[in-house]
Amino acid sequence: MIRSRQIAVSFLTFLLSANFAAAQSPSQNPETPATPAASTAPEDQRPHIAFNAYVTEVLRANLDLSVQRANIAISKAGVTTASVTPDWSVDVGLPTVDLANQGNPTNFSTGLNIPIELGGKRARRVRAAKADLATTHSDYDDAVRQLRAEATAAFLDSLSARAILQSKNKSLSQFDRIVSVNQERQRVGDIGEIELVQSRVERDQFKADVITAQTDVYSADLALGQKLGKSEKLSAQLPVPDGTLEGGVRTFDVNQLVATALELRPDVISKRRAIQAADLRIELANVNLIPDLSVSGSYSHTGTGTGGFAQPPDNTLGASLSLNLPVSRLRHRGELEAAQATHTQAELQLRSTQLQVEQEVRDAYSRYQAAVQRLDLYRGGMLKDADRVLEARLYAYQRGGATLLEVIDAQRTSAEVYLAYSQALSDHAHALVTLELASAIWDVSF
DSSP states (O other), X not given: OHHHHHHHHHHHHHHHHHHHHHHHOTTOOOOOOOOOTTOSSOGGGSOEEEHHHHHHHHHHHOHHHHHHHHHHHHHHHHHHHHTOOXXXXXXXXXXXXXXTOSSXXXXXXXXXXXXXXXXXXXXXXXXXXXXHHHHHHHHHHHHHHHHHHHHHHHHHHHHXXXXXXXXXXXXXXXXXXXXXXXXXXXXXXXXXXXXXXXXXXXXXXXXXXXXXXXXXXXXXHHHHHHTTTOGGGGTTTXXXXXXXXXXXXXXXXXXXXXXXXXXXXXXXXXXXXXXXXXXXXXXXXXXXXXXXXXXXXXXXXXXXXXXXXXXXXXXXXXXXXXXXXXXXXXXXXXXXXXXXXXHHHHHHHHHHHHHHHHHHHHHHHHHHHHHHHHHHHIIXXXXXXXXXXXXXXXXXXXXXXXXXXXXXXXXXXXXXXXXXXXXXXXXXXXXXXXXXXXXXXXXXXX
């Protein structure tokens, strides 16, 4: 009996040492998550996509961004409309016709009326419409900026879900080994059945967590595919992200970031252009008060009369100038007042946007610094310490110097630390994206 226990202890010592070393190996590949029933293809049969290729495809195919492009086409049409001049008009008629047949000569006349805008109204309309088009372009650039960040966040969420699944699979494999060891120890009578049951309960609890993590991976992939704007990207062609969250930390100057954002952010540029457009609308409203000229020319032909209306035929040319009097517009200057109010509004919106931009940059910088500090905690020794504690507990447990509860507690702590590290990697990546989004710079890659 003693000989059997010695053999069992030697076997357990070898098994725990080998399995623990394999579990802690950094070269261990993440287990491929089970594909949920809703998926139409296993993950190894789905197309893989790199970060830059994914973002490029989103910007090309996203439906919401296509809607924004339509606004540019509408604004371009507005420029064309602004360049239109008032139409000429032609009058053709028979002013007099002798229906009583008394010899009254028939009269035929035609005329041409040419309206002429004075004060450079057309040129100012076109300039104002082009200013609106420039504002629309800036709004589109801002939509691109926002969508690029949203696509990056979706890509990171998918990578993060896989990192969390890998961490949970690692913890599950460690609990599987503890259960295997306890099965052997219970077989040789070294422990009772309760210890084995307890280790199985802990193992099964982690199995439930792994199933949840697998579903989270699939949900993150669906969010990834949705932004590509095609239904097949949510089924058999659902992409799998290729990338890593294990990037280095960055150093920034917050004051420089604020200055860059205030100069280059499309939403700030849009507000500046809105002020320029409002200035041009004020100019247009002022010149619209200038009277317009209308030049008219006419030709009239009167035929030969008979009887009491006897006369030779007559051809007459006529011309006239007319000037409209904008009395009502001079008294009620609604267009000018609206343009002035729009200018005041645009200035206030610019100041508000600038304050918001500075707040966003400084807040994003603060959060990024916190994310870096948190990540440094794990990289600075917390992971190694958690591994050392678990290794020591396992070593003591296999020699009777530690209880199963102590081993489980160490294993649970190790699992929590590695899970928190995965989350810290995700938080760091998201914080970097948020900071670059707020600062109008973009050089991220994952």
